[in-house]
Amino acid sequence: MIRLRRASLPPDTSARLATYTEEIEQTAETDRKATAAALWAHTTVRRRVRDGLLSTLADMAPGHQRCMYCGDSQGTDIDHFEPKSLAPVRTFEWLNHLLACAYCNSNQKRNAFPRSEEDGGPLLLDPTLQEPLDHLRLILPVGTYRGLTPQGDACIAVFGLNARGVLVDGRRTAYETAKESVELWRIATDRGRDDKAAKIVRVAWNRPLADVLAAMFHQADHRAADLLFAGEEETLGLLRDRALRAAFLSRA
Numbered sequence: 001m002i003r004l005r006r007a008s009l010p011p012d013t014s015a016r017l018a019t020y021t022e023e024i025e026q027t028a029e030t031d032r033k034a035t036a037a038a039l040w041a042h043t044t045v046r047r048r049v050r051d052g053l054l055s056t057l058a059d060m061a062p063g064h065q066r067c068m069y070c071g072d073s074q075g076t077d078i079d080h081f082e083p084k085s086l087a088p089v090r091t092f093e094w095l096n097h098l099l100a101c102a103y104c105n106s107n108q109k110r111n112a113f114p115r116s117e118e119d120g121g122p123l124l125l126d127p128t129l130q131e132p133l134d135h136l137r138l139i140l141p142v143g144t145y146r147g148l149t150p151q152g153d154a155c156i157a158v159f160g161l162n163a164r165g166v167l168v169d170g171r172r173t174a175y176e177t178a179k180e181s182v183e184l185w186r187i188a189t190d191r192g193r194d195d196k197a198a199k200i201v202r203v204a205w206n207r208p209l210a211d212v213l214a215a216m217f218h219q220a221d222h223r224a225a226d227l228l229f230a231g232e233e234e235t236l237g238l239l240r241d242r243a244l245r246a247a248f249l250s251r252a
């Protein structure tokens, strides 16, 4: 999961969402869940809002339309952050929409929406509102996450971030590839090949599991970086290079 910026919707999509929200709000409270579900499933309704939602979410998503939760698979589903069964009036609310892969949406998250016992706040992270790096620490050489907060723990559990072997193996590969990218950037830059260096940055962020790249730069700046990168001193040196950091971290 990486921090994302929420974009603006096409005006006609926004207007239609507002109309459907109003329709749900005007329904008796006991019928809202059924009304919201029926509207969302309705072919015409979906056709009217789906393209605008999907194309805007795809532009916001990491890499080539990757899932906003696992960062690995193609994001194909409009996910309701707060499930429509629990918050029917938010079914057509733009701020409640994220892009998820079918696996994260249908197999992992489903209707899960854990809340804090202390203050009742959501325990899942919304990457358009929160910085996932504050809640999740990636153990880079191993490819698994450690929760730094109850929200981090909840995301690991609900999305199976450590239980899905394909994600853990993928992150290990992504770490090796990302290390190569920073080395190649240094070489290209030293040779005055700025065009090539810029391409290396673009390609690096467009790969699946870009959370690994984000975690690398974040951890190189950590006070315990020497420990976190034990045995990887060369990589740490590169990641601390100010010009290199600026080139990779100014992507947005």
Ligand SMILES: [Zn+2]
Pocket: 067, 068, 069, 070, 071, 072, 073, 100, 101, 102, 103, 104, 105
């Ligand atoms: Zn996913």
